[in-house]
Amino acid sequence: MAQSDVRGGSTRHDSGGLAQDERPGAEAPAGGGEGGGGHGRRRGRRRISRWSAIVLSVLILGTAGAGYLYYRHLNGNIDKGKRNSGETEVEKTRPNAAGQTPLNILLIGSDSRNSAENVKLGGGRDNVGSKPLADVQMLLHVSADRESASVVSIPRDTRVDIPKCVDPDTGDTYPAKNTIINETLQRGGPGCTLATWQNLTGVYIDHWMMVDFAGVVDMADAIGGVPVCVNQNVWDRPLSGQRGGSGLKLKAGEHKVQGKQALQWLRTRHAWGSDPLRAKAQHMYMNAMIRTLKEQNAFTDTGRLMRLAEAGTKALKVSEEIGTVKELYDLGMQLKSVPTNRVTMTTMPWIEDPLNRNHLVPKPEDADTMWAMLRDDVSFDKAGKARSAATSGPSPASGPSSASGTATAPAAAPAAGLSVSVVNGTASDEQAAVAQRAAAIVAVLRQKGFTRAVASGRPEPHARTQVTYPKSTGEQGRANALSVAEAVGVPSGQVRATDDVTTTLTIGSDWREGTAYPKQKAPEAGDLPESADALTADQQECMDVYPPYRW
Incomplete structure (x- = not known):
């Protein structure tokens, strides 16, 4: 009888009366450490x-x-x-x-x-x-x-x-x-x-x-x-x-x-x-x-x-x-x-x-x-009750409240000097991508001073809209990305660093229409999904x- 960890069939097998599964091999550490090993002996x-x-x-x-x-x-x-x-x-x-x-x-x-x-x-x-x-x-x-x-x-x-x-x-x-x-x-x-x-x-x-x-x-x-x-x-x-x-x-x-x-x-x-x-x-x-x-x-x-x-x-x-x-x-x-x-x-x-x-x-x-x-x-x-916005600070994911950042963070660079790539990620398992979505948001960004914003030709389906910036740019890169997010209403909690080489706005399937990111309803006590x-x-x-x- 085959069954998988998820829902039925199995590609893993147990033996000896105790649970046994195929373990992924550890990847060898960069720099020649001994943390790795072949996949074979890990199976x-x-x-x-x-x-x-x-x-x-x-x-x-x-x-x-x-x-x-x-x-x-x-x-x-x-x-x-x-x-x-x-x-x-x-x-x-x-x-x-x-x-x-x-x-x-x-x-x-x-x-x-x-x-x-x-x-x-x-x-x-x-x-x-x-x-x-x-x-x-x-x-x-x-x-x-x-x-x-x-x-x-x-x-x-x-x-x-x-x-x-x-x-x-x-x-x-x-x-x-x-x-x-x-x-x-x-x-x-x-x-x-x-x-x-x-x-x-x-x-x-x-x-x-x-x-x-x-x-x-x-x-x-x-x-x-x-x-x-x-x-x-x-x-x-x-x-x-x-x-x-x-x-x-x-x-x-x-x-x-x-x-x-x-x-x-x-x-x-x-x-x-x-x-x-x-x-x-x-x-x-x-x-x-x-x-x-x-x-x-x-x-x-x-x-x-x-x-x-x-x-x-x-x-x-x-x-x-x-x-x-x-x-x-x-x-x-x-x-x-x-x-x-x-x-x-x-x-x-x-x-x-x-x-x-x-x-x-x-x-x-x-x-x-x-x-x-x-x-x-x-x-x-x-x-329970949700935390009151009037009596509590931002959640850890909300980050700085403005593009200029906190007292210790650098100010964002002028919008006209920032290169921004906009990706149409509105496709999902249920829906096709919205045509010309990236171009529409590029137009919005340019109106707000981001004259170097361009639409990317690569489709990249993404459930949630996000703004990413190169890790190598550190706090300055984050401040720049926050200014892009603020321009179109994307919450700062959806700004993150990646290994990419440019600041990128990926329009997710949660933003299929409109020129500003839709305001998200704050969850209330008991709003836990059935799943x-x-x-x-x-x-x-x-x-x-x-x-x-x-x-």
């Missing part, structure tokens, strides 16, 4: 799914109150790394009128096999010593008022632009690359994953946390088990035409899983039918974990917190600015009061990648709405089993 590597990130949110909560009891001991358990190691221009969110800012933490699950324990749990002995992939990626967003929280998963095979990154441990430099997002960890560590997320979403990410196979099992044991539910008997096992599986075997109904069985639940993909459905199963587990901890009074039970803190700090690698129990304690204190009905689990809206049906890309408009809600701190659930597959922590659901894996 067949086993990959984990988003189980790791589930543990991480509990670590944040679990360390609250326990840290000071074993302060030095626990501090010694924590491994640390550089927060950012890639090219990104996203700025930290400005505080609201009450001095509050949202909190964003990137949760990463590594498929590392570089320990005996991880090899035992994840297989793949031939991959020991190789750089891991970031097969689990979730963004935990906590609102500025600390009254709601959101978790966004991005499927591991989503194709994105990975920026130029420098590995902080080796100094190896990796050039920018358009490829699937789980390669980021191999191209500069967790800090490269963080930079990729920031560029994709426009959301400033305060910290990252990473965990591996062994950490999941240790945490599941420390918690004492988490209830999960299936609507039919499930056995994720090898089948004809589809090797491998997690080994999960349960009868229909509710079960409490822990240790290795919890890991099996979180790694199961084939029995649910797709990788996005695996994310849903993981969200169910995460929600059940939060409910379990609250029911156990884990946040006030010192002994239980000590066990969680011991397991958690050993499992974690964190960005250096939160590399002590004190910082983890402070994070936990900010999070533990969020009610379960205001914790929303989601998956990035996606569509099949037109270049490779086994990969995904963000779904136009729906993904943009989700990113805007995160940037503007708009609650995913209807109980985000949202689930709140107070909801208790059961997973449907893909028919071939029922018994």
Whole structure:
């Protein structure tokens, strides 16, 4: 029975009773570093799914109150790394009128096999010593008022632009690359994953946390088990035409899983039918974990917190600015009061990648709405309120409010001296390109003083209008691009640096008519697209089993 990560068939295969997929080979670093390797020896590597990130949110909560009891001991358990190691221009969110800012933490699950324990749990002995992939990626967003929280998963095979990154441990430099997002960890560590997320979403990410196979099992044991539910008997096992599986075997109904069985639940993909459905199963587990901890009074039970803190700090690698129990304690204190009905689990809206049906890309408009809600701190659930423009500064993606930039940024060069290429990107899967669209906007720009604006003959379909400028021009190039954006009403959050050699205005399918970019409706609380597959922590659901894996 063949099936793909996205929707059915498979070009990857599992063996040995544990999930195994074809792993992309790491690209050799520029400058002769040893971060690369042939694609051949990377093929067949086993990959984990988003189980790791589930543990991480509990670590944040679990360390609250326990840290000071074993302060030095626990501090010694924590491994640390550089927060950012890639090219990104996203700025930290400005505080609201009450001095509050949202909190964003990137949760990463590594498929590392570089320990005996991880090899035992994840297989793949031939991959020991190789750089891991970031097969689990979730963004935990906590609102500025600390009254709601959101978790966004991005499927591991989503194709994105990975920026130029420098590995902080080796100094190896990796050039920018358009490829699937789980390669980021191999191209500069967790800090490269963080930079990729920031560029994709426009959301400033305060910290990252990473965990591996062994950490999941240790945490599941420390918690004492988490209830999960299936609507039919499930056995994720090898089948004809589809090797491998997690080994999960349960009868229909509710079960409490822990240790290795919890890991099996979180790694199961084939029995649910797709990788996005695996994310849903993981969200169910995460929600059940939060409910379990609250029911156990884990946040006030010192002994239980000590066990969680011991397991958690050993499992974690964190960005250096939160590399002590004190910082983890402070994070936990900010999070533990969020009610379960205001914790929303989601998956990035996606569509099949037109270049490779086994990969995904963000779904136009729906993904943009989700990113805007995160940037503007708009609650995913209807109980919240959007930040007031009168009482808060611009979101990190909004950038300088005028073309002249901020007090420290340079002024834009005179419009008459700027070369601007205008591209007609109005075509989409549903609609043909609007004829002469680039020429029409060139005329508008010339009327506004950009006399060197020209229409490009190359079609480049793009869902969202954007203005790009050469990275090599730095802050001056950004100021120039902002002046172009301002002339036609494009938000500054849609201005970005690229490797191109000229400033370019690409007219997307979101601007098919008119001489000014249409004003975008600001999202309100609860405006989350249905394609985000949202689930709140107070909801208790059961997973449907893909028919071939029922018994």
